[in-house]
Amino acid sequence: MIGLIVNPVAGIGGPAGLAGSDGTDVQRRAGERGARPRAAERAATALAVVASARPDERIVTAAGPMGADAVRAAGLEPIVVWHPRTPTSPSDTTAAARALADVGVELLLFAGGDGTARDVAAGLPPTAVALGIPAGVKMYSPVFAIGPSAAGALAAAWLDERGLPTVEREVLDVDEAQLRRARVEPRLYATVRVPYRAGRTQARKAATPADERAAVRLAARGAVARMRPGVRYLLGPGGTMADVARELGVEATPLGVDVVLDGRVLVAGASEQELLDEIGRGPAQAVVSIIGGQGFLLGRGNQQLSARVVEALGDDPLLVVAPEQKLIDLEGRPLLVDTGDASVDARLAGFVRVVTGPSTISIYPVHAPENEGAADHAA
């Protein structure tokens, strides 16, 4: 059973040059400039792919512009389980996600951008599986399919194959007010499970595991094998770090930085000052992964690992851990660091060793762009 949520105003600010669509004021101004929302149309494009494979499929959704209209536009039958207020607000998205999860939707498609992804994630239980139909202005979160038709093809495959493998992906968002001042500061808000379709030819004869979750586990195992007793490890946020924590046998703070020493958590969800205090007590190293799709090592989602912290860590500040596929998905773009201190960033630039598994390492270039440059890379 597939569900659909459409953020009716997603993407309205993009064509109007407003760098996002958050807030009623921006939406009104976009409307005045002749902008049309495009999320419903893109959701219908995705569902048309489902419809051509399964013309009798019924889609669980919210009423009117939040889903049912798009379902009908694709020639499918909606089952409406949520009625939003008019005009809709972000809390409608969250409530609709919760309502759809409650009736047992196995895959939730949502059309929108990063803001929509945040609102959807807020309403979902941790086991839920969701996939974004890209329709927003900002899409930093690697939870979106590559295009509407691709999202539809994944959903059709989900129905055909009674589920697909899933992977944990980050939900990120930037403050639009800052973005409009040309500053990109994405924050990590949540993680959600998204369906993942390994190329079926990929699963054979591969040096890397076919299953991305297994690949993450192997990378985590490789990192743990390199850890030494008596060293304080600052575990960054994210799904890969959760696997590192699991391998260490400790509980991780999903969105925070934890300090671990000899298999014990010393500080959970540490602040910058707490990190500096711990580094002062003995040898320490930060363990970080790569934000999928955009390649940030430092400065996005893990701002606690600040320039001061990196400097205090000394000559070998970072243990970088990620499955090889995360590097490949960057399609040749470098990893990025942005601690806010140009001299620290410059020192980190060059090449970094990325632990990809037990006894496997990749060497990958790191750049230290200005904030504007970072926006180019992330876009």
Place this chain on the structure above:
Amino acid sequence: MSLPIAPKPAHRRFHQARWDEPVIFELSTPGERGVLVTSIEPGVRDAVGDVVAALPDGLARQAAPALPEMGQMRVLKHYLRLSQENLGADFNVDVGQGTCTMKYAPKVNERLIATPKLSAMHPLQDPADAQGALEIIWRTERMLAEISGMDEVSLHTQGGSAAIWANIAMIRAYHEANGDGEQRREVITTIFSHPSNAAAAKAAGYDVITLHPDADGYPDLAALKRALSPRTAAIMVTNPEDTGIYNPAIREWVDAAHAVGALASYDQANANGILGITRARDAGFDVCHFNVHKTFGTPHGSGGPGTGANAVSAALAPFLPGPRVVREGDRYEVREAGPQSIGAIGPFHGVVPNIVRAYAWMMALGAEGLRAVAETAVLNNNYLMKRILEIPGASAPYATGRRRIEQVRYSWQELFEETGITSEEIGIRASDFGMHYWTSHHPYVVPQPFTLEPTESYSKAELDEYADVLAEIAREARETPEVVRTAPHHQTVHHTHHDDLDDPERWAVTWRAYRRKYPQAVGA
């Protein structure tokens, strides 16, 4: 009056035969038989004695094997029917096999290896009775030494991963012999090299360091220099890569490795485009291998056994796998592997029929012919690349706009983003036009990949036909995507559920396992 000529169809209307053919065991009829085996002549029986009694008890069957009982005609029909239920290696344009180098293996060479002088040979036969075969092995090794520029060659391994394993095993033996074994614990490879290089190094106990390409898509010399250290045992690289990109700084790569005391190992699985043009030795390599079963015109591994040639510098020669054929005056002898050799990796002398095919292929072409093979393969590839890149939705990532050697790893990513149709779905649809579908793109670094390698074997007309088919399928992906998504339509087996093959809980690789896992399917 001239005969009417039908217009050439735009695309072949291929359709596989379908026979609903049972498994051969289900065709068995008790009492039916093929031939009566003649009884042993008295003279032979007296000379040989009771051979069954000579078998150890543990090797003798307790009961006759439960082979199907069938007449010869029924056996022949069974296998002819099965042979019609697939694409057939000699029927289709298989440039889409990519990276697996399918090329024409001359039929006349099959007659050479069918001679009883070869087919009835025993690998442990007295070398005095096998001088011709041993001479062919020896001469083939010398020709491959000439082609690679290396000093010594062993045809002992079976190519592919077995040959790559021999490369790293020799490197490990070399460092251990020099007392460097403890110190040199790392092997460097690139993300575009064949994954077997990383896998073999890892299996040999090394830590593997993988390099990613530079901003232009070429192997990154700066990253290599960063990775090299006194801990480095070797670099193991494929050149040209399966992207078709040739590393223009390969000599600097090898020199940089040598500067820290590491060895350089060259995966020449893609040698089709460099024969007679570049040599491993001229780039400074210490060891390289050829896949004889691909580059030198013998059937591909999946269609027959593979054969590898490991070529080394004089410093590595003592470590070559064996046994080896050596020439003593005008006689050829078989010598067991020496004390420093990594020993046997395959059985006996390697796959002798393949060696004979390769020998015949090289002798027929001569030195100039080998170079013509490479030049034609490169020309065919670049012609096909131009045709493919004219198809909207197809691209060739990395080193965009640059020429390639003998193959290209393309991408359908743009078409996928637009239509949701995957590369695999397009490949399978190609089989409906009688074209080979693609299956291998490792390592998986290009999204929605397809790798085409036309070799020297295909005519311009066939390359055009192949490109036309792909253009047609790209059009279908936009206009009638369901036709592509639900392909194949013209095969005996239609859309299959591949995930079963990746799930050990569900796959069944033997009939016995199938019956155990799916009793309801076989009525057990």
